[in-house]
Amino acid sequence: MKVLIIGGGGFVGSKLARVLAGRGELRGAPIARLTLADLQAPAAIDAPFKVDCVAVDITDAAATRALIGAGYDVIYHLAAIVSGQAEAEFDLGMQVNLFGSLNVFEAARALGTAPVVVYTSSIAVYGGETPDPIEDWSHQNPQTSYGAQKAAGELFLSDYSRKGFIDGRGLRLPTISIRPGKPNKAASSFMSSIFREPLQGRSAVCPVDPEYAHWFLSPRRCVENLVIAAELPAEAWGLNRCLALPGRTYRIGEMVEAMRRVAGDAAADRIEWRPDAEIKKIVLGWKAEFNPLKALSLGFVRDDSFEDNVRFFLADDIVT
Amino acid sequence: MKVLIIGGGGFVGSKLARVLAGRGELRGAPIARLTLADLQAPAAIDAPFKVDCVAVDITDAAATRALIGAGYDVIYHLAAIVSGQAEAEFDLGMQVNLFGSLNVFEAARALGTAPVVVYTSSIAVYGGETPDPIEDWSHQNPQTSYGAQKAAGELFLSDYSRKGFIDGRGLRLPTISIRPGKPNKAASSFMSSIFREPLQGRSAVCPVDPEYAHWFLSPRRCVENLVIAAELPAEAWGLNRCLALPGRTYRIGEMVEAMRRVAGDAAADRIEWRPDAEIKKIVLGWKAEFNPLKALSLGFVRDDSFEDNVRFFLADDIVT
Numbered sequence: 217m218k219v220l221i222i223g224g225g226g227f228v229g230s231k232l233a234r235v236l237a238g239r240g241e242l243r244g245a246p247i248a249r250l251t252l253a254d255l256q257a258p259a260a261i262d263a264p265f266k267v268d269c270v271a272v273d274i275t276d277a278a279a280t281r282a283l284i285g286a287g288y289d290v291i292y293h294l295a296a297i298v299s300g301q302a303e304a305e306f307d308l309g310m311q312v313n314l315f316g317s318l319n320v321f322e323a324a325r326a327l328g329t330a331p332v333v334v335y336t337s338s339i340a341v342y343g344g345e346t347p348d349p350i351e352d353w354s355h356q357n358p359q360t361s362y363g364a365q366k367a368a369g370e371l372f373l374s375d376y377s378r379k380g381f382i383d384g385r386g387l388r389l390p391t392i393s394i395r396p397g398k399p400n401k402a403a404s405s406f407m408s409s410i411f412r413e414p415l416q417g418r419s420a421v422c423p424v425d426p427e428y429a430h431w432f433l434s435p436r437r438c439v440e441n442l443v444i445a446a447e448l449p450a451e452a453w454g455l456n457r458c459l460a461l462p463g464r465t466y467r468i469g470e471m472v473e474a475m476r477r478v479a480g481d482a483a484a485d486r487i488e489w490r491p492d493a494e495i496k497k498i499v500l501g502w503k504a505e506f507n508p509l510k511a512l513s514l515g516f517v518r519d520d521s522f523e524d525n526v527r528f529f530l531a532d533d534i535v536t
Numbered sequence: 537m538k539v540l541i542i543g544g545g546g547f548v549g550s551k552l553a554r555v556l557a558g559r560g561e562l563r564g565a566p567i568a569r570l571t572l573a574d575l576q577a578p579a580a581i582d583a584p585f586k587v588d589c590v591a592v593d594i595t596d597a598a599a600t601r602a603l604i605g606a607g608y609d610v611i612y613h614l615a616a617i618v619s620g621q622a623e624a625e626f627d628l629g630m631q632v633n634l635f636g637s638l639n640v641f642e643a644a645r646a647l648g649t650a651p652v653v654v655y656t657s658s659i660a661v662y663g664g665e666t667p668d669p670i671e672d673w674s675h676q677n678p679q680t681s682y683g684a685q686k687a688a689g690e691l692f693l694s695d696y697s698r699k700g701f702i703d704g705r706g707l708r709l710p711t712i713s714i715r716p717g718k719p720n721k722a723a724s725s726f727m728s729s730i731f732r733e734p735l736q737g738r739s740a741v742c743p744v745d746p747e748y749a750h751w752f753l754s755p756r757r758c759v760e761n762l763v764i765a766a767e768l769p770a771e772a773w774g775l776n777r778c779l780a781l782p783g784r785t786y787r788i789g790e791m792v793e794a795m796r797r798v799a800g801d802a803a804a805d806r807i808e809w810r811p812d813a814e815i816k817k818i819v820l821g822w823k824a825e826f827n828p829l830k831a832l833s834l835g836f837v838r839d840d841s842f843e844d845n846v847r848f849f850l851a852d853d854i855v856t
Contacts, residue, residue, distance in 0.1 A: 306699060344775030346673045353666045355675045356691065357776050364695035368688040371676065375684035379626060455664030456677050 217245035218287060222274060222320060223294030224252030227397050228336070230261070231439045231532075232292065237263035242290060243332070243447050253283055254295065274316035277323075284323035290332040290446050293320045299340055299498065301401035302362035313365035321372055325381035333373065334445045335386040337458060339431055341367040342388075342503040349505035350460060359501035360403075370458040377450075377457045385445045386458030387516075390433040390506075393471075394525055396533035403498040407432070410468075411475055414486035415529065423492030426469030429504040433463040433518060434525040436532060441516050452514055460508045462518035474522035479530070537565040538607060542594060542640060543614030544572030547717050548656070550581070551759045551852075552612065557583035562610060563652070563767055573603055574615065594636035597643075604643035610652040610766050613640045619660055619818065621721035622682035633685035641692055645701035653693065654765045655706040657778060659751055661687040662708075662823040669825035670780060679821035680723075690778040697770075697777045705765040706778030707836075710753040710826075713791075714845055716853035723818040727752070730788075731795055734806035735849065743812030746789030749824040753783040753838060754845040756852060761836045772834055780828045782838035794842035799850070 219242060223229045233252055241247055249266045252258040257271040272283045274295055284291065295316065296302075302309030317335070324333050340363035341356040356367040373384035394415075395408035406423055407430060413420035433441075441461055466474075476484040508516075519525055539562060543549045553572055561567055569586045572578040577591040592603045594615055604611065615636065616622075622629030637655070644653050660683035661676040676687040693704035714735075715728035726743055727750065733740035753761075761781055786794075796804040828836075839845055 353675050353677070355673050355776075357673070358691065358695070359698065359775060361695050361699065364691045368691050371678065371684045371688050371691075375678070375681050378679065379681065455679060456675075 217242050217247045217289050218249045219247055219290045219292070220251045220253065220284065220288040221292040221294065222253045222272070223292070223296070224269070225254030225256060225258035226294060227395060228392070228435065228438060228442070229254070229292070229294045230258065231435055232442050233261050233263075233267075235439050235443065237261055239443070240264050242443070251286070251288070274319050275311045277319045280316075280319040281323040281326060284320070284327065287327060287329070288331055290334070291320070291324055292334045292442065293317065294336050296336070296366070297362070298400055298402040299338075299360055299362040300403045300405070302365060303360055303403075303498065304401075306361055309361050309365055313362065314368055317369040318372060321376050321382060325376060330380055330383050332446050333382045333384045334442060335369060335373050335384060335458075337366045337370050337386050337388045338363065339388050339390055339460065339503060339506070341370065343501045346503065348503065349507045350503050351507050352459065352510045360498060374457040383450050384457045385448065385453065387441060387445055388458065388460040389438060390431045390461060390463030392435055392438050393432050394529035394533070395435060396529070403495050406495065407468075410487050411471070411526065412529065414483040415475070415479055415526070416534070417486075419486045419488060421488050421490050422468065423490060423495040424468060424499065425491065426472070426489070427467055428499070429465055429467045430499070430502065431463045431465055431504050431506055432522070432525065433461060434528045436528040437517050437519055444514075444516055448514060459511045460506055462508045462511050462516050463506065464519055464522070465504050465506070466522050471522045475526050478523050478526040537562050537567045537609050538569045539567055539610045539612070540571045540573065540604065540608040541612040541614065542573045542592070543612070543616070544589070545574030545576060545578035546614060547715060548712070548755065548758060548762070549574070549612070549614050550578065551755055552762050553581050553583075553587075555759050555763065557581055559763070560584050562763070571606070571608070594639050595631045597639045600636075600639040601643040601646060604640070604647065607647060607649070608651055610654070611640070611644055612654045612762065613637065614656045616656070616686070617682070618720055618722040619658075619680055619682040620723045620725070622685065623680055623723075623818065624721075626681055629681050629685055633682065634688055637689040638692060641696050641702060641704075645696060650700055650703050652766050653702045653704045654762060655689060655693050655704060655778075657686045657690050657706050657708045658683065659708050659710055659780065659822060659826070661690065663821045666823065668823065669827045670823050671827050672779065672830045680818060694777040703770050704777045705768065705773065707761060707765055708778065708780040709758060710751045710781060710783030712755055712758050713752050714849035714853070715755060716849070723815050726815065727788075730807050731791070731846065732849065734803040735795070735799055735846070736854070737806075739806045739808060741808045741810050742788060743810060743815040744788060744819065745811065746792070746809070747787055748819070749785055749787045750819070750822065751783045751785050751824055751826055752842070752845065753781060754848045756848040757837050757839055764834075764836055768834060779831045780826055782828045782831050782836050783826065784838055784842070785824050785826070786842050791842045795846050798843050798846040
């Protein structure tokens, strides 16, 4: 079992790598080799199998083909230009999120072995004139360039799978919170930073009102779902290889109260509420109510409450 | 008012050109120039304005940019590799239907004037695990490569419009019947030929059962809708620039009876019923029941019954 994680230097990719190291196997076979690829070669991890760390730019078709051409059974394609940046740098978003993804799918197709390709899409594919809640058959109506690019990637993941070129599995990730690390250019970045920073004694700015509701999943459950996605039999997916992952709808104010219950008043009091019109414009176009029946029926998992998200962050991400 | 029709040599494009010639104006302004572009330069038409006929391959980004760079107010992008051929020649379908469409959108964006771009998509974007009827918010779940490519084009037409690069309007065409001319490589080709050929004294093969139901629109109403699409104000479209056109659901058997009522028994008796598994596999993946509320509310039109389709064909397409 040879596994490749493109975007292996990101926080989801590196958590996934550590989980695979802990498991030692995937799809019932021992992992012989794990390759972590990203724009900069990711840091190595301890694992009971060989780990390679390489730099690749997926907008370079030849480099992508050379990387994947080494042969993999499971390819995780997690690399993307995030929402805020794809909106500000339209052409870069198209190059990486659309053409880069097609380079990955084409290189996987060229193997001739129809490898498993797990692709992370996003709830940013939803928006606009769509009745709530989002059902498994709700249309992709993105209101950002990131969402449009991710939705197009989904279409081709499914079509390449239908053609037998790859064995694709696409997951529309809820907003992941509490995300470790530093703020990034995702418009949703604050949905982690207003917890992550206060939990470590620092202040943070919340650019939306406490009533703002959104759809969330913890990093721990996200990575569990990435493993489930690879392990499900191909026939379980049906006539569409992409689905919305389970999550939970929380209002920002509820989440702050959950943090208060787990970690006390001091953390909650470090949030400064300062509305930002630009961020609100993007995030108010996203959907908050989902009915992910297909994913739940396939065994994908979610948190019980936002207190889980706070506890998982403290357990998994705070180096003490 | 300068108008470009890419795919101007096809049957829809050439009918549209003749309708524009008859109108002499579009969007309230007299047409000064019409350019018909296709892989081979289309035949000239009589018109009260200048008509240029040029050859272009939209997979050639530079040629597409040179064509569009002359400057147009309204660009019709009707060119495509049809469903059966896109399924058989996957890479060609991707080159023309995805990358070619992106070349058109990019060249239109490069004008800097946000021209109107009318894009013909298809009900082939629907299929699979979607409840009937198809609503305006039903997901794009294509079961053909053609459908996936068209659906991706829709996503970018909407996103380029949201960004202000173009003023896009996308129409998901029902199956057009009765289509004049020769059979083509569309899996739906028989849905015209079983009427077109018998109405002209020739036999034709029907590869599906009389009970097969599908969603139809006549060429005449299709072209009227292409004009409406260009003329609607941008703000009428809302948060998604693509919609399913109105049509009618008919069973093949009903359509044959409608032909019998309009044109007599002789034509209907020229149909040979011979099921074809390959064609059934494709067309049974398409949806037949639609509820196109958005299009109807915007004033898009449909036929009253399939007798209309037969009469329009006899009036518009039979040269006597």
